[in-house]
Amino acid sequence: MIRCIALVIACSFAALPLCAQGTTQWILVQSTLSYHMSHPMHEVDGVSHGAKGKGTCSAGQCSFLIAAPVNSFNSGDTNRDLHMIETTRGAQFPMVVVRAQFPQALTHAQTIYADLEVQFAGQTARYQHVPFERTAQGDQVRIAGTVPATCSDFKIDRPTFLTIPIRNEIPVRVDLTWRPQ
């Protein structure tokens, strides 16, 4: 009898990590995506709060999907935003879609290293091991980091001003707040 109870207790402890690795779903409640464009005479940030996202963690792996309309980015000037949409072929490819993958075991880590697949301007770019800082806020989780995107990753012809092109680097700052569904 005692051996039987001991076996049940042992099995229960063994099952705990599996319970912790059960399926959880996340929904994006607040988002700020901002790209930074740099030129010798200009520093411009285009900001979007129009992203939507969902995430699922199961079988030890988390898959997150975040998407934002290209035309939701606002740099403070209509002319510049329309030019950005034209240059990135934003009418033909109207969404920026980001798929993130990382081990479920990292969901409670302070820094999450995610593999990203970004679809933008008709191209797909992959970024490995991108660090995101995780902050718990009540039942919500805030994730912030920077995607090291470049124009050449997406075959974007760099716009010029006074014949000087913008820098190739267009880092995208990501600040997302998630809550479990």
Place this chain on the structure above:
Amino acid sequence: MRTSLACFALALCACLGASVAPAPLQAQSPSVTLSGVIASASGEPVNGAAIAAKNSATGQVRTTQAGAGGHYAIPTLVPGVYSLTVSAAGFSAWTTQITLSSVRQTLNVTLTELPSVPGAATPSAPSLSDLGFTQQQTQANPQLQALLDKRTHMLRVHQRLGLITAIPMAAAVITGPMAKAKGKNGEVIREPTQANLDFHAALGGTTTALYFSTAYFAIFAPRIPGETKHGAIRWHETLAWVHGPGMILTPVLGYMAYKQENAGEKVHGIASAHGTVAWLTAASYGTAIVAISWPIHLKFWEKNP
């Protein structure tokens, strides 16, 4: 002599105006229709695939979408070398160079499906349709892309011509005092030299021709549906209501002043406002250039590479 130089200035303006204006009367050449079928590697038609044909010589882009059965057609293409891009959600973009010469040309395209991220194909991974975007937000709009391409092309010409116009405009403002009779009424009036007067008139004429060519490309650039203007572009456009009328008034007053000076008179009446109007016009024009370029990082040499 004065009349002939004035005629020369006007002829120069006309030539410049003609050279920078768009050329709608190009030689007519037979057009080409490019058509075909877009399919996946398994032979399934890819309806809704976006097709863009960019003329390598002119940079002009024509776009369309594959319809039922993956069929597409782009009519009335000018013969030449084109860069053709075909793209569709879930497929790698496909690009090729093609020379269009015959009246009808067929090009069938097979798209390769995108490899998915490990885990993305698992049944639990969320998909784009789960996020609740409207079809209007997610659907490709080739017509809008073509409109944006045309708009950017016209505004790029507008920008370049605008900067070029600033050169003779500044020169005309600087040479203004040299083309003006000096001395008060009742005193000996010192007439400007004929060369100064004609040089100033030629600069003014050149500026006027370039200015209205520049304005053409901004006024006739396509408007984007649903576009609500904010930011620096509003200042840029508002200032056009100052330098636009100024650019009409300045040459008219300048012509009146020119005639008075040629008649040996000191410039008088409304013509005497020529200089002031020209200064105001040039100042608002310069401000419009700064406004559209704002915010400018002035000490750009201090920036990190």
